[in-house]
Amino acid sequence: MENSSSHPDLNQTHETWTDKSIQYKVLSSLLLLLICALGIVGNIMVILVVLITKHMRTPTNCYLVSLAVADLMVLTAAGLPAIPDNIFASWVFGRSGCLVITYLQYLGINASSCSITAFTIERYIAICHPIKAQFLCTLSRAKKIILFVWAFTSIYCVMWFYLSDIEEQVFDNITIITCGYRIPRKFYLPIYFFDFSVFFVVPLLLSAVLYGLIARILFLNPLPSDPKDKKKNGGTTNNNHQVVNKSTSCKNSRHSSSTATSRRQMLF
Template sequence: MKTTTNFYLSSMAVSDIIILLCLPFDLYRMWRFTPWIFGKFLCKSLALISEGCTYSTILHITALSIERYLAICFPLKAKVFITKRRVKIVIAFLWVIALLSASPLYNLFDNIRVVNETDSSKTIWECRYTKYASDSGLLMIMMWVTTVYFFCPMFCLTILYGFIGKTLWKNRNCIRGPNAANRERSHRQTVKILAVVVLAFVVCWLPFHIGRLIYVYTTSIHVMRISQYFNIVAMQLFYLNASINPILYNLISKKYRTAAYRLLRLARPDERAYN
């Protein structure tokens, strides 16, 4: 299982786990927006962590798709340039880029003291974006950064998978020897997994981005209220994507099922082969 593809998938799994760890705090904010009881550091960090992991997942999917494109369309060059050591360096670089891109969010949110509406003599704490973030336009800039992070990779992935599909279709009758057949089968299996992961990613995250843009740009109170309910559903889809990938891997690939069984000590001791 120690292949370059699995290095990417393992790193994406780390990102998914971190996103899921943020889920209880978002559920709390949906249930009780005020008061915020988890302190200033968590208030400022949650947006950074969530967006950073989101960016990381997008970059990982894009990088992995580029690698598969090179391996299928330019196999000889890919064999020379794509090594485990270089992939590990690329993964570390992707994490750095993702976290740096999300780092401004740390200073855009704060634990703000507001007056209690039922008792003006008391104050409560609310985790929200600061007045400076709104007035300076930085919040809107970060909104566009997030949008670009989603739609630009999706455009690139569409082109990449078009080339990959074209190459696999052209080579379907040109396979010679058992090794070539096994390699072709492996390529098709990997592309199938990635295509399903990308599709799940788009289905689960597109409503989240659309809902957020509607909420920011609408001037209608009625539309804003509807978008709030829409965003609740979109948020659930957002977190669903973080938990659905392992299920997809196991449904599609016998290799992953076997590895999962072994990890959980459910496989037979004499089971050795990966099909």
């Protein structure tokens, strides 16, 4: 398998390349810089708050930290390199930079998708099975799941070190270097289809089902209202009826209170 950059004739376009206007470059670069700066600062703040504040170290926040790290990786690997690429209209980071940046881009995207999926499953267990959640949705288990997610995606994305490379696009008046594909693009279709199915379609369908179940549980079994309101409403009932159902009401009240407490603990 030969590098396409070794055959400039294959990339010969026989066209005249026209650069973008200065106004377009300045405006688009400033917009990219603003988006990246806001995203980087916001995600760093999320990570620091959770790491510094002890009571913020919950299973839910662990998944949010993992998601913040993945988003931070995408912003730095995809957003920032696009600025000099837009200004100079050519790849300036060399072949090594092309390989590493491409790897980090796909790693951040796939890790983000897996982190959201793990977070959704954790929310489903916490809300729909609050008693089991006290034993399943623990901080140590969340850390192990996050470690597995990053280990799996890190190994899976190694293939992009062998699938990406710099290319030369030869125009009539200039030769432009880009970070692109090492092999013909038609061979990438199965890879992209597999990525799309595993990291996008499956998580989307799973999230839709789980959030539907969460909505159903919350609609059919809402959290109990304020005990004071129950006391006011209960004042109009018959005293004999209260005596007959006293034992059953106490049991249901204890069960509802326990379930509601568990849900509140897992939600917050």
